Amino acid sequence: MIRILAEKGDPAIAAGRDITGGLGSRSLRRHQAITLGLLFLAGVVNFLDRASLSIANTTVRAEMHLSATQMGWLLSAFSLAYGIAQLPLIGLLDRAGTRAVLGGGLILWSAAQMLTGLVRSFAPFILLRVLLGAGEAPFYPSGVRSTREWFSSAARARATAIMSSSQTIGLAVAPPVLTWIMLSLGWRAMFAVLGASGLLVALAWIALHRARSETAFAEAEPAPPAVPEAAWRVLIRQRTVWGMMLGWGGINYTVWLYLAWLPGYLQEQRHLSLASSGWVAALPFLAGAVGMLSSGVISDRLARTGQPLTTIHRRNIVGGMIVSASSTFLVAHSQSTAQAVAGISMAIFCIHFAGTSGWGYVQAVSPMRYVASLGALQNFAGFMIASAAPVLTGWLLDRTHSFNLALGVCSAVTLLGALSYATIAAPAGMRLERE
Secondary structure, three states: OHHHHHOOOOOHOOOOOOOOOOOOOHHHHHHHHHHHHHHHHHHHHHHHHHHHHOOOHHHHHHHHHHHHHHHHHHHHHHHHHHHOOOOOOOOOHHHHHHHHHHHHHHHHHHHHHHHOOOOHHHHHHHHHHHHHHHOOOHHHHHHHHHHHHHHOOHHHHHHHHHHHHHHHHHHHHHHHHHHHHHHHHHHHHHHHHHHHHHHHHHHHHHHHOOHHHHOHHHHHOOOOOOOOOOHHHHHHHHHHHHHHHHHHHHHHHHHHHHHHHHHHHHHOOOOOHHHHHHHHHHHHHHHHHHHHHHHHHHHHHHHHHOOOHHHHHHHHHHHHHHHHHHHHHHHOOOOHHHHHHHHHHHHEEEEEEEHHHHHHHHHHHHOOHHHHHHOOOOOOHHHHHHHHHHHHHHHHHHHHHOOHHHHHHHHHHHHHHHHHHHHHHHHHOOOOOOO
C-alpha cells in the first residue's frame, strides 16, 4: 500500500513532468516510501508502548498493591508529560529537523520503557512514565511535517491515514501479542522487549530518513519562509486554533479512556479472563484502523471533486465525533458483552475517522512554515484535556465499582469537542498568510 501510494501520490509524476531535478521519479518514490514506512513502523512501536501498561493493568496492580486511582495516575502521567512536551516542539522541529528530534525521542522513550521492567515502587514508576510521554511527544508533529514535505495535496490524506493507522494497528496487535509475552515471560520482560524494539527503530530512522530539504528534491518546491521564533504567539491569536485545541481534547479523551481502560473494563465489568480479554480487546482497535484508512481514502476522493479540504475534514471530524459519543453512551447501557464490544468498536472507528481528518485539518488550514508548530500546539491542549480520562476513570471505578459513569462523562466531553470544531474552529477564524 505504501509503495502504490508513493507511485501515484504526485500529480506531476503522473503527468510525466520532471520535478526531480533530473534524478527521476523512481528515486522520489523511494524517498516517499522510506519516510512513510519508517513513520508507520515507529507508530506501531509507539502505540505498543502506550498500550503496554493498560494490558498489564490488573497484573501490575495486584503485584505492586496499587489502587485503581494510583493506576489512573500512572496512565495520566504519561499523557500529561506527552502534552506538556509538545510545547518545546513549537519551532524546534523547523530548526533541528524531524530526523534529529524524532530520533532522539525514540531513544528516550525506548530507554524509559526498558527501565520500567525494573521498577519496584510507585515513585520511580511514575517518573519513567513521564519520560516515556516526553519521548513519544515528537511522533505526530514529526509525522505531519514529514508527510507535508514529501507528499502532494492529492495524496497527503492517504499518507496521513497510513501513518495514523499505525496507532490502531499497534493497539489491535497489542492485546493478544503483549498478553502472550506477559503470560510467557512476565510483565517486566514485556517492557524490556518493547524498549529494545524501539531502539532498533530509532537506529533505522536516524540512518535512513532525510527531510526533503536535505535532498536534491528540495528544488521541486519553493522553500518556505523561515519559522518565526515565536510561532506559538502567531498561532495562539487565531480563533480557529483555539477551536482545534479544545476540539482535539474531545477526540483524545475518548481515545485515552479506551486505550487506558479497555482491558480493565473487559476483565472487571465483563468478567473476561486475562487471555480472553487480550483477543476481544483487539477487535475495537482493528475497527479504529479501518476508520482511519476510510477517512483518508474518502477525503482524497472528495478532494478530487474540487471540494475544499477544510470543508471535507471539518465535516468528517464533527460527524465522526457525534456518532462516537452516541456509541460510547450506548456502551454504558449494554446488556451483554457482545453489545458492549460492538458499541466500543463503533466508538473507536468513528473517533479515529474523525481524528485522521483532525490531522488533515491541521495541514489544510496552516501554511507549511506553521504546520508542525500547529500540530504540536493542538496536541498539547488535547492531551491536557485527555489526561483527565485515565485518572478520573480510575477514581470513579474505586468509588462506584462500575465504568458506566466514566463512559457517560466521556460521551459528554466528545460532544463538546464536536461543538468546538463546528463553531470556534471554522477556517474563517484563521488569519495566516498562505505560501
